[in-house]
Each structure stands twice: as C-alpha cells, then as structure tokens.
Amino acid sequence: MIEPDPSAPVSAGQAPDEGAPTDVPPAGSPAGAAEAEAGEAFASFGYRDVPRAEKAGMVREVFESVAPRYDLMNDLMSGGVHRLWKNALVDAVHPRPGERLLDVAGGTGDVAFRLLQRQGAQADVTVCDINPAMLSVGRDRAVDRGLLHGLTWATGDAEALPFPDRSFDAYTIAFGLRNVTDIDQALREARRVLRPGGRYFCLEFSKVTLAPVGRLYDTYSEHALPFFGRIVARDAESYRYLHESIRRFPPQRELAERMRAAGFERVAWRDMTFGVVALHSGWRI
Secondary structure, eight states: OOOOOTTSOOBOOOOOOTTOOOOOOOTTSHHHHHHHHHHHHEEEETTEEEEHHHHHHHHHHHHHHHGGGHHHHHHHHHTTHHHHHHHHHHHHHOOOTTOOEEEETOTTOHHHHHHHHHHGGGOOEEEEESOHHHHHHHHHHHHHTTOOSSEEEEEOBTTBOSSOTTOEEEEEEESOGGGSSOHHHHHHHHHHHEEEEEEEEEEEEOOOSSHHHHHHHHHHHHHHHHHHIIIIISOHHHHHHHHHHHHHSOOHHHHHHHHHHTTOEEEEEEEEGGGTEEEEEEEOO
16 A cells, blocks of 8 residues: 655646636636536536535435544554655644634544544534534543543534634644535635644545556545445445545645635645545635
C-alpha cells in the first residue's frame, strides 16, 4: 500500500487554457439558458441525475445505512491509509489552543478527535453533520474515549450551516463535500462562517495523476467497495453509490477554481497517494 507524503509540495493550480476549445454554449444564449435551467433542476447521485430536492434525503439514507460500520469499512477499503490522510489534514490545520474549529460532515468524530487532542486543554471543536445516525455513532465513541469537554455536536446542512457569520477560525471537511447537493453553496457557507484570516481545508477523493495507478484504483474501487459493503455492512448499493460519487467529483484544478469563485484566497492543493485524495486549502482574507 502506498502511503501519502505529507511533505509533498503544494500546487497552487492554474486557470484553464483560455484558447481551449469548448462545447459549452454561451451563458447568455438560449441554449445556454436552457441547459443551465435543466442543470439546476437535477443533481448527481452516483452515476444518476436525480431531482435536486431529493438528493439530500437519498444521501441521508445511504449514511444511515452505513453509519454503524462506517469507520471499519474505511479501514478495510483503504488498508488503513485513510488514517494517514486524516493525520496529514490535521497537520495542515495545525490547531492552536483557543481557536474555534468546525468539522463538517464529520459525524463519527474521526477528524474531530484528532483536532481535539492537538488543541489540548483549550480545545473548542464543533462537529456538524446532517445525519443524526452518524452523530450518534460519534457521540458514543467520544464517551467511550472519555472525550467529554471541548467538543460540541450539531445537526446541520453544509449548504445552510446553523452558525452565525464569522464564527470559526478553521473549517475542515473530510470525504463529505462530494455528497452535498450544491458544492458551490457549501463553499460559500464555509467562507461565511469563517472569521477573517480563517482557513478552509477539504480532504476528498480526487483525480489520480498517474494513469496506471488510476486504472488500477478505478478497478479496485468499482468492485471492492460494493463487495466489502455486501460482506461487512450488508449494503452493497450504498457503497456502489460511494464509488460512483468519487468518480463524478470535480478534479483538483476545477475544485480550486470553484473555491476561488466562492471568495477564498491563497487557494492551493496537495495530492496524496498519486492523487487518490487531495487536500485543498484556502483562506478567508
């Protein structure tokens, strides 16, 4: 198993070539307007396009199904490497005592517990997740570990966070952004709740940068995720959705551009394990 290299250089990304050909109709044209209107009515759910209003409920059902065995499945599917990716995320955040930290879509607490331990006695970590079943797993794990102070649990949607403007010093989201209905709205919400000087971190599956590795990884994830889901979690379909959602998530450069469009500055990303995952970061200035 290849391990991520937390010391790998950060890529700031570049804008697409201005002269590149495109089949996208101009935004102001009738064709462009019709396409935009159709696109706004639907959202991707794996390889399917579903009515936007239904996606959140469908994703909620997936995670209600997988919540009890979610972390075990992560270990099996990644060979434990997801722990190293999350450690690299927390290293990048470099939480300091007294900072207010928000971990979104982090219901089982895997990232939040790491942040809490790094902060020490003055820890202040809020976990926000749309799924009560995932939060229930996280609370139980916190109690089992004796983590009773400095940790707050909140039910909320990444696209409409239940927090005032400028509330947090850092925002993290690990393997959750691809599940939201409107990625751009979730990015705008992240910026809204960050204080000036606040930092945004997104750890997510991305576009593999080495073709042979990419082919191997696609084959593995296409077959292994449903297999492990069927054997361990007794739910192959939910894990088939997770594989498909990975394939449809924006690649590194596109996500960086969308972060800039949402108002983040000093946007950068770091590929890990040949781009199997990428850690994106940006600042609210």
